[in-house]
Amino acid sequence: MEGIIYMEDGRVIKGKGLGKIGTSLGELVFNTSMTGYQEILTDPSYGGQIITMTYPLIGNYGVNMEFSESDKVYARGFIIKSASNTPSNYKSQMSVDDMLKEMGVVCVCGVDTRMITKHIRKEGALKCAISNDGTPVEELKKMVEAYVSDDDWMKSAGTKEVYKIEGGGANVALVDFGVKANIxxxxxxxxxxxxxxxxxxxxEDILNGGFDGVLLSNGPGDPQKAAEAVCEIEKLIGKIPMLGICMGHQLISLAVGGQTYKMKYGHRGGNHGVFDIQKDRGYITTQNHGYAVLEESIKDKGMVVTHRNLNDGTVEGMKHEEFPVFSVQFHPEACPGPQDSMHIFDEFIDIMKG
Known part of the structure; x- marks a missing residue:
């Protein structure tokens, strides 16, 4: 079956259909990871997005649901150059095509994904329709023109109820904006x-719950749409140790009175260099975000920049001058990706101990 990609600037790319038969709309982004397609697809932070993988071969080691980052796919679509139908891995349970069908994800393969990536880098993230059900191009054009993204998926990506995971160590309140399982x-x-x-x-529930610290998770969407959460985080700052990861990092900046902004095409992949200013060393990190903290906005808000992106200089980490509050834009749990920055969790444990 034929697959079609239609971008809001009028570009049409044709390939082959894969996964669920249908049509889907979202924001077209790219990911530069060489492995980890299953973790990427099941990462809630991809809510509302159509993912283009720059690495050409996807599915060669199959799929094992044990390694998923959530129980479903939040991405709106998947674009790849080549799909392997004969995965080689003793742990593989199914092919990537089977996973896409089971989880209801429309996919187009057989296209030049690096060309698409270069186009996104030039034009920025674009509204896009992806179809493999025979929908005519003119109809896709109308759908894209009418498409409006709410960009507030963090309100629905996470748990709906409070639940506990028993342990014998520090008492942690984890706020779920779309948390990855590896966190x-x-x-x-x-x-x-x-x-x-x-x-x-x-x-109030957190402050009265006897917790040693609070972790604000990753999640999809525009942090400025999370006004209710920002208000509650503001009440917590200075009263309890706090770590923010990705969306959590951005929400802390808003809670102290800073600002965030939408990036041209974001950071998504498992190979992003970050410099740790305090330790005078670099890390290779996993990232997935389309928004960033505006550095000028936090300079007089008690926050100090601790990490910086080695490609574009954006804020990758910060800490409060007075309170035990710190955050990182990258993913220290790194699934997929390198584990250079796993020590962030150890530092969180240390500040909870006082």
Whole structure:
């Protein structure tokens, strides 16, 4: 079956259909990771987006649901150059095509994904339609022109109810804006006693819950749309140790009175260089975000920049001058990706101990 990609600037690319038969709309982005397609697809931070993989061969080691970052796919679509139908891995349970069909993801393959990536880098993230059900190009054009993204997926990506994961160590309140499973695994590995809160959490519940610290998770969408969460985070700053990751990092900046902005095409991949100013060393990190903290906006808000992106100089980490509050834009749990920055979780444990 034929697959079609239609971009809001009128560009049409034709390939082959894969995965669920249908049509989907979203924001077209690219990811530069060479592995980890399963973790990428199941990362809630991709809510509302159509992912283009720059690496040409996808599916060669199959899929094992044990390694998923959530229980479903939040991405709106998937674009790849070549799909392997004969995965080679003793742990493989299914092919990537089977996974896409099972999880209801429209895919187009057989296209030049690096050309698409260069186009996004030039024009910025674009509204896009992806179809493999025979929908005519003119109809896709109308759908894209009418498409409006709410960009507030963090309100629905995470848990709806409070739940606990028992442990014998530090009592951690984890606020779920669309948390990746490996963030939870990283806390469990450190024997934390975890209580997971949904988007509509109350600062009072956390402050009265006997917690040693609070972790604000990653999540999809525009941080400025999370006004209710920002208000509650503001009440927590200075009263409890806090770590923010990705979306959590951005929300902390807003809670102290800073600003965030939408990047031209974001950072997505497992090979982004970050410089740790305090330790005078660099890391290779995993990233997935389309928004960033405006550095000028936090300079007089008590926050100090601790990490900087080695490609474009954007803020990758910060800490409060007075309170035990710090955050990183990258993913220290790194799934997929290098584990250079796993020590961030150890530092969080240390500040909870005082």
């Amino acid at each position: 939870v695994r990283s806390l469990v590995k450190r024997d934390c006693n975890i209580t997971v809160f949904p988007y509509g959490f109350s600062a």
